[in-house]
Amino acid sequence: MNGKKGWILLCILWAGSVLFAGAPAGASLPSGEELRVRPAPAFVSGTGVNVRSGPSTAFKSLGKLDGQDSEELAAVDAARGEDGKTWFLILSAKAGEGWIRGDFLRFEGLDDSLWRLFTRIRRDLGVTPVMAVSRLGKPDTTKSRSFRPEDRPEDVTETEMVYPEGTLVFWSMKDGAFLVSADFTGRIDGFGEVAFGADADAVEKLLGPPHGVRNRVWTYHSGMSRIHIRFDMDGRVDRLILERDPY
Known part of the structure; x- marks a missing residue:
């Protein structure tokens, strides 16, 4: 019985380690300096995400994007907002050029x-x-x-x-x-x-x-x-x- 419990615990720990290793770390997000030279593909995570005229919620909304639309954005710059969060300047065919807070973006292909x-x-x-x-x-x-x-x-x-x-x-x-x-x-x-x-x-x-x-x-x-x-x-x-x- 103890052996069976130990095996189950080992499986749980292994699965957790795989999930942790696969989770994106905040430190892996591209910097503004990098993006100005090598823009990166990004996608919206969420619904009704505001694209703003500056890197803060104090700036006006230029439009909203939904992750379900799967539009590939071009992230071209980054800056620290007044809220302490990292904001990214993106180019969108739907909303134009504007800023989205980093926790509403998903980056892909950074190594491609x-x-x-x-x-x-x-x-x-x-x-x-x-x-x-x-x-x-x-x-x-x-x-x-x-x-x-x-x-x-x-x-x-x-x-x-x-x-x-x-x-x-x-x-x-x-x-x-x-x-x-x-x-x-x-x-x-x-x-x-x-x-x-x-x-x-x-x-x-x-x-x-x-x-x-x-x-x-x-x-x-x-x-x-x-x-x-x-x-x-x-x-x-x-x-x-x-x-x-x-x-």
């Missing part, structure tokens, strides 16, 4: 260098057409069309923003915008640390071996996002393409 790169690209280019204009300026032309994608119950409006050396494509739906693709041969320095003019060795040092190679194009993917890196005849990056699946 590709996911972090994709998040930085979204920060640099903007997660909505309005943000894109604020970062890149007014496009030469803007084309829009509405259609209903296959297996989707609602229409979307596709907005194509054409610049001299690049194009952005957004899908706008009732719950916000979504950056579907970005295709550039210039105008910007590059996609994050992957700069135009870099050679293959520099790219591989940053991202590791490519997941796919076709002609002079290297492809990397993480989750539902992909980046295609084209090299010119001299082996230098001359075109960068981001593709993201909306669903």
Whole structure:
């Protein structure tokens, strides 16, 4: 009988140790200094979470987000609020740019260098057409069309923003915008640390071996996002393409 009780106790202790080891520690949250260089993907935990104009409940609410919507946010900065809590500056296709208290956020992919790169690209280019204009300026032309994608119950409006050396494509739906693709041969320095003019060795040092190679194009993917890196005849990056699946 004692042996049986001891075995049960051992199992309980082991299970508790696994749960404890898997729980995220507050010390593991990214700092503002880190996020300004390497933005991180984050998700809302909770319902009716306020996005505020500053890192405190004293600032006005810009809107509310629900965790059940599963919107992937871009956390781009952090600061200590008057309440002693850490607040994070996020970019949201639904609520725009604002602050959320850290205990209402869940970070994922902090050790995934590709996911972090994709998040930085979204920060640099903007997660909505309005943000894109604020970062890149007014496009030469803007084309829009509405259609209903296959297996989707609602229409979307596709907005194509054409610049001299690049194009952005957004899908706008009732719950916000979504950056579907970005295709550039210039105008910007590059996609994050992957700069135009870099050679293959520099790219591989940053991202590791490519997941796919076709002609002079290297492809990397993480989750539902992909980046295609084209090299010119001299082996230098001359075109960068981001593709993201909306669903």
